[in-house]
Amino acid sequence: MFRSIAVLIAIAVAAAQPGSRPSGHLQLVIVVDGLRPDDVTPALMPRLARIAERGIVFTAHHSVLPTVTRVNASTMATGVYPESHGLLGNTVYIPAVNATKGLDTGSRENLEAIAHAGGPLLTAPSLGELLAAAGKKLFVAGAGTSGAAFLLNHTVGTGAIVHHEFTRPESLGAHVREALGPAPASAMPNAALNARAVDALLTLGVDEIHPDLAFLWISDPDHTAHSKGIGSEATMQALRLADAEIGRVDDAIRVKGLADRTNIIVVSDHGFSTHTGELRLAALVAPFARPLPDGSPDIVVTEGAINFRRGADQARVTAIVTLLQQRPEVGAIFTRPTPGAGSAGVVPGTLSFDVMRWNHPRSGDILVSATWSDEKNGAGIAGRTTDSGVAGHGTSSPYDVHNTLIAVGPDVREHASSAAPTSNVDLAPTLLRLLGLEVPASMTGRVIDEMRRNGPAIASVTVDHSIQTVTTADGRYTLSAHFSTAAGKTYLDFTDVRRQP
DSSP states (O other), X not given: OOOOOSSOOOOOOOOOOOOOOOSSOEEEEEEETTOOGGGOOTTTOHHHHHHHHHSEEETTEEOOSXXXXXXXXXXXXXXXOHHHHOOOOSEEOOXXXXXXXXXXXXXXXXXXHHHTTTXXXXXXXXXXXXXXXXXXXXXXXXXXXXXHHHHHTTTOTTSEEEESSOEESGGGHXXXXXXXXXXXXXXXXXXXXXXXHXXXXXXXXXXXXXXXXXXXXXXTTHHHHHHHOTTSHHHHHHHHHHHHHHHHHHHHHXXXXXXXXXXXEEEOXXXXXXXXXXXXXXHHHGGGOOBOTTSOBSEEEETTEEEETTSOOHHHHHHHHHHXXXXXXXXXXXXXXXXXXXXXXXXXXXXXXXXXXXXXXTOOSEEEEEOEEEEEOTTSOEEEEOOSSSEEOOSSSXXXXXXXXXEESTTBOSSEEEOSOEEGGGHXXXXXXXXXXXXXXXXXXXXOGGGBXXXXXXXXXXXXXXXXXXXXXXXXXXXXXXEEEETTEEEEEXXXXXXXX
């Protein structure tokens, strides 16, 4: 059984219709996929840098682990960690949909298949559901994957989603095509699709649907940096173009006379690192798999997750972990909790899934993060991991965990900076508070009160730090998790591993 959902919501699904502008303030969230905080400079992103100067910058913001897009989109939509919303990776193993391999959650069709397989897609209430129940609207315009846009408002309710691959409700499709024209091709940089998403927000969203809350998903720098690398000229250009689109939104809000009633929150889903390619997890795990009667292996690897199809074989779980602990390209390793053992997992030297808030009935049996270092790439940008590919994210490295949060608007503190820890899990409860709605007990994120103009002083937020460490019996592998705590909430900052010969 999934965790019980504290708030049960019954709403009639209705097509979004143009209506009068809400009397309250518009909450506009711009998600810039993969934006590292050190990208926001006056030279590279002048428009966003000026927004930061006008409002508040959070210098200790956190992505939710695993530090991948659809996990964090789900967390932004629900205000809970993967342990509660159940969307556990960019690739997930749902045997009721496909028993032999993982599902790419970047595909809306795969997400709908999960929803149709007998259980809810997200096992926690979402912003879209909560707003619909309160008679308010959530509008999403996305240039990233169809899955990311869908997860932000998967039930749609009284709101809408406009994406270059689909529209919800479907009754809006003809109007979207007439207003925006055919979708351009994906490119690197992804300027045309990002511009189309901005057009959708400003024309269909702000001008026609009049949402109370809107999400705009800009797909760069992530879309370009995965292939071209961080610091490459293509990625630098992608950042400049993304910045120009943010500036276009900021300008349009002013021209439309909405600046005094619009809060703009700019956030990224995760950070970014250069990859070296040494870690090949599926190949390391393959010798431990056994054939099932149909000839397929009984272990499925989905990104860093290792899933036993017929239930965990503890002897093989331990054997796999023991091998991985000896491999220098492998960093943090997480396993299921050991009752009464605090942060320790069931295999010595591993951390519990509870440490990263990933313990859900859909969880695999082992979760692996690549090794990371502070080493700089050829462009002088720090942060490397041993993951495959040119560049990316997904680990518990501080370069993947540490991401961007900037806010400005009539309800937001001005000319400020905060070093108090915050997270993508805090976004939904903060938005509800800004909308004047009750924050349900189901949400595990905190309201970022120090963001609000009339909130407590930033200096009043006390921050503490702690470390939890586990080690193997022979002392050759030691894994530490570093945490910060603020306002009663604890955030995983990063992990590190020490090995002895």
